[in-house]
Amino acid sequence: MHPVVLAAEVHIRFVGIHPFCDGNGRVSRLLTNTVLMQHKYLPMAVPQIRKHEYGRDLDIAHGDGNHLPFTEFIAEMTLMTHRDYMRMLRIPEPERERDIREIKA
Incomplete structure (x- = not known):
């Protein structure tokens, strides 16, 4: 399973069991980012507008x-x-971003 798909699944399943009152x-977003970081991705963020x-x-x-x-939404946010990170650091687009785009194709 692609790491971004796994991260989305972890998120969906955790929210589905709803173990805490608050x-x-x-x-679930921390778990999602943990999965991403375990697979050498940067943590993703969901802007307020989205x-x-x-x-x-x-x-x-x-x-x-x-x-x-x-899953497509998580891939897009990732x-x-x-x-955003690459632009701020002036780093060219890495191979991994092309992998993320393949999920949405």
Whole structure:
């Protein structure tokens, strides 16, 4: 399983069991980033302006079992965050970003 797909699955499953009264989203995002970092990806972020889309795609994953929209969303956020880091550090696009784009293709 591709690391970004695995990270999305961990996120979906953790939120699905909802083990805490508060903080499930924050913990699931930490777990998602832990998976990414274990596979040598940078941690990803979801900008405030995209939170609605994040919630909608997560609801779709839990509602009808279609994980693809959320997985694509996580892939897009990972790619976007990587690009932001690379731009700030003036580093050319690495091979790994092309791998992320393949998930969305």
